[in-house]
Amino acid sequence: MLHKKTKDIVVGLDAGTNKICTVVSERDSDGILHILGIGHAPSQGLRKGLVINAEKTVEAIKKSIIQAEEIAGVEINSVFAGIAGGHIQSIKSHGVVPISGDGGEITEIDIRKVLDAAKAVSLPIEREIIHVIAQEYSVDGQGGIMSPRGMFGTRLEVAVNVVTASVSSAQNIIKSINRANIDVESIVLQPIASSMATLTQEEKESGVVLIDIGGGTTDFAVFADGSLRHSGVIAIGGDHVTNDIKIRFNIPATRAEDVKIKFGCALSSMVNENEEFILPGMFGYPARSMLRKDLSEVIEARMSEIFEIVKHEIDKTNYSNQIGAGIVMTGGASLMLGTLEMANSIMHVPVRLGIPSGLPGLNEDYQSPIYSTGVGLVLFASQQGEYGHYMVDDDSFFYKVVHSMREMVKKYF
Ligand SMILES: Nc1ncnc2c1ncn2[C@@H]1O[C@H](COP(=O)(O)OP(=O)(O)OP(=O)(O)O)[C@@H](O)[C@H]1O
Numbered sequence: 418m419l420h421k422k423t424k425d426i427v428v429g430l431d432a433g434t435n436k437i438c439t440v441v442s443e444r445d446s447d448g449i450l451h452i453l454g455i456g457h458a459p460s461q462g463l464r465k466g467l468v469i470n471a472e473k474t475v476e477a478i479k480k481s482i483i484q485a486e487e488i489a490g491v492e493i494n495s496v497f498a499g500i501a502g503g504h505i506q507s508i509k510s511h512g513v514v515p516i517s518g519d520g521g522e523i524t525e526i527d528i529r530k531v532l533d534a535a536k537a538v539s540l541p542i543e544r545e546i547i548h549v550i551a552q553e554y555s556v557d558g559q560g561g562i563m564s565p566r567g568m569f570g571t572r573l574e575v576a577v578n579v580v581t582a583s584v585s586s587a588q589n590i591i592k593s594i595n596r597a598n599i600d601v602e603s604i605v606l607q608p609i610a611s612s613m614a615t616l617t618q619e620e621k622e623s624g625v626v627l628i629d630i631g632g633g634t635t636d637f638a639v640f641a642d643g644s645l646r647h648s649g650v651i652a653i654g655g656d657h658v659t660n661d662i663k664i665r666f667n668i669p670a671t672r673a674e675d676v677k678i679k680f681g682c683a684l685s686s687m688v689n690e691n692e693e694f695i696l697p698g699m700f701g702y703p704a705r706s707m708l709r710k711d712l713s714e715v716i717e718a719r720m721s722e723i724f725e726i727v728k729h730e731i732d733k734t735n736y737s738n739q740i741g742a743g744i745v746m747t748g749g750a751s752l753m754l755g756t757l758e759m760a761n762s763i764m765h766v767p768v769r770l771g772i773p774s775g776l777p778g779l780n781e782d783y784q785s786p787i788y789s790t791g792v793g794l795v796l797f798a799s800q801q802g803e804y805g806h807y808m809v810d811d812d813s814f815f816y817k818v819v820h821s822m823r824e825m826v827k828k829y830f
């Protein structure tokens with residue numbers, strides 16, 4: 418039965434390479450989010466974070482939405498959708514405004530204005546702003562300020578990272594969701610969403626790298642002094658590991674996925690030299706035994722490649738020596754035995770697994786790194802007021818999507 422009022426419902430849609438997952442939550446009168454239900458469907462229409470088959474993507478979105486509606490007992494009209502892919506870029510910008518308020522006290526309006534000024538960058542026609550992330554504020558020339566609200570002065574400045582997406586790649590996601598009869602309220606960079614479900618404020622202050630290894634991509638994001646400083650996407654994920662196993666042992670992909678999950682280990686030194694497992698027979702081939710060490714060596718080669726690239730990317734930034742809280746790993750492939758140990762051996766910092774937890778209604782099955790992005794999307798949606806840095810550009814294509822949805826909501830409530 419569909420009984421909840423739509424306005425209390427916040428929905429996140431994570432369109433991943435492996436699964437489309439819809440997380441439905443409800444905000445109670447105290448503003449606390451309760452997870453009402455999660456729907457998921459296998460995804461086949463995306464590659465490297467991009468839509469490559471619209472029909473399959475729309476079908477999977479519909480399935481995941483319908484399942485989520487049934488479990489949660491609500492009708493879903495709009496979602497916050499994650500976005501990733503190699504088309505995401507980040508540029509630095511800067512804004513300055515006079516402080517307008519009474520007696521020079523900085524208010525939310527001044528902060529909004531200075532962020533607006535900072536996002537006035539000239540962009541090629543095919544690029545659109547998805548986030549404007551404050552790095553540091555200055556009041557009358559005094560820098561290093563993270564939260565200027567309530568301070569006094571005459572001039573407010575901000576340095577920002579402007580995150581942009583390719584309009585066509587973003588439109589493909591938005592249109593696929595629209596074709597499932599769902600509005601998109603906002604699009605959110607996937608690692609920002611995942612970080613909201615997995616990182617503590619303390620870790621973000623101390624400096625931390627979030628690494629989300631999914632099926633088709635590995636996203637990483639560097640936080641320092643409480644803010645997102647750098648992010649990137651590598652077009653390699655757990656599916657490449659499966660493919661390597663398939664080729665090396667000449668077995669079908671489904672079987673390769675199976676043995677990877679059951680017997681795989683990312684660090685072959687953790688596996689006993691002589692340990693064997695049985696690969697069941699199929700297609701007329703008899704069952705055969707395999708050395709777990711051989712399997713792990715294939716996995717290790719690919720997983721170490723992923724971490725070496727992430728390390729190289731982070732070393733190129735100014736933040737490699739500012740990650741006191743180490744690494745938080747999330748995404749389905751981080752469930753692989755030995756992954757945390759491997760990350761530690763390559764990056765030489767503490768590593769932990771990032772799992773969404775602590776939300777009322779989030780049952781154990783979903784307290785898994787597979788759901789970090791989906792759960793993070795509803796957290797983003799409910800907290801973005803406080804996260805003034807993460808804004809959808811008001812004048813943009815994306816804003817029009819949001820705007821039309823809001824107009825529609827106004828008509829009904
Ligand atoms: N227990 C496990 N052990 C090892 N690997 C696993 C396990 N469970 C899932 N995986 C792997 O995780 C990957 C899928 O992860 P996830 O669900 O986070 O991807 P996605 O979000 O759909 O993809 P992407 O973020 O790349 O678009 C697959 O490669 C799968 O084989």
Ligand SMILES: [Mg+2]
Pocket residue numbers: 433434631632748790
């Ligand atoms: Mg993912």
